[in-house]
Amino acid sequence: QQQVKQSPQSLIVQKGGISIINCAYENTAFDYFPWYQQFPGKGPALLIAIRPDVSEKKEGRFTISFNKSAKQFSLHIMDSQPGDSATYFCAARSNGATNKLIFGTGTLLAVQP
Amino acid sequence: EPEVTQTPSHQVTQMGQEVILRCVPISNHLYFYWYRQILGQKVEFLVSFYNNEISEKSEIFDDQFSVERPDGSNFTLKIRSTKLEDSAMYFCASSASGGSWEQYFGPGTRLTVT
Numbered sequence: 001q002q003q004v005k006q007s008p009q010s011l012i013v014q015k016g017g018i019s020i021i022n023c024a025y026e027n028t029a030f031d032y033f034p035w036y037q038q039f040p041g042k043g044p045a046l047l048i049a050i051r052p053d054v055s056e057k058k059e060g061r062f063t064i065s066f067n068k069s070a071k072q073f074s075l076h077i078m079d080s081q082p083g084d085s086a087t088y089f090c091a092a093r094s095n096g097a098t099n100k101l102i103f104g105t106g107t108l109l110a111v112q113p
Numbered sequence: 114e115p116e117v118t119q120t121p122s123h124q125v126t127q128m129g130q131e132v133i134l135r136c137v138p139i140s141n142h143l144y145f146y147w148y149r150q151i152l153g154q155k156v157e158f159l160v161s162f163y164n165n166e167i168s169e170k171s172e173i174f175d176d177q178f179s180v181e182r183p184d185g186s187n188f189t190l191k192i193r194s195t196k197l198e199d200s201a202m203y204f205c206a207s208s209a210s211g212g213s214w215e216q217y218f219g220p221g222t223r224l225t226v227t
Binding site for chain 1: 117146161168217
């Protein structure tokens with residue numbers, strides 16, 4: 001129940017295309033869903049996040065779509081660029097005082113020029 | 114822009130040795146965390162720390178691990194007797210308060226146990 005399932009494991013997109021990464025969870029107590037971007041040898045960088053009372057959040061080229069009833073959320077990267085090539089992790093906050101994040105398994109995105 | 118910093122960037126140690134990984138969280142943040150990432154795998158929660166005490170720890174965080182905030186700026190993770198399977202990237206993170214759930218991660222310390 002504490003897992004967050006992420007797919008696909010890897011993704012190749014052409015420059016200018018849309019990258020879509022999906023995550024699913026079981027625990028209805030999760031109450032905050034961030035996405036992190038990680039470049040090789042670097043720490044995860046917070047990209048965008050959403051709370052379950054909102055179905056969509058957009059920041060620039062990045063959009064989170066959230067389906068509370070299906071317990072699924074996804075990251076859409078519009079107009080994908082080679083500089084977006086990185087590993088993307090979804091995560092979920094475990095409801096409680098500790099802010100513990102449960103991470104998905106990651107998606108390696110390659111944007112081809 | 115404030116950021117979390119970690120030292121060293123890479124630590125090589127022999128099995129059975131003690132290591133201390135250091136972190137300087139963002140200055141006005143109150144919640145501190147350690148996560149680890151084994152090569153090629155997902156990021157895993159180790160421990161959260163608030164008000165000078167552990168608020169939650171994972172199954173990974175056994176008696177060999179400890180955390181400390183020795184002064185107003187540093188936050189450390191100690192592994193008393195390292196094992197080969199402790200080899201991983203260790204990330205420190207911090208967040209501003211209980212109401213702000215955004216966690217900001219440092220660049221990590223790569224720990225290699227030989």
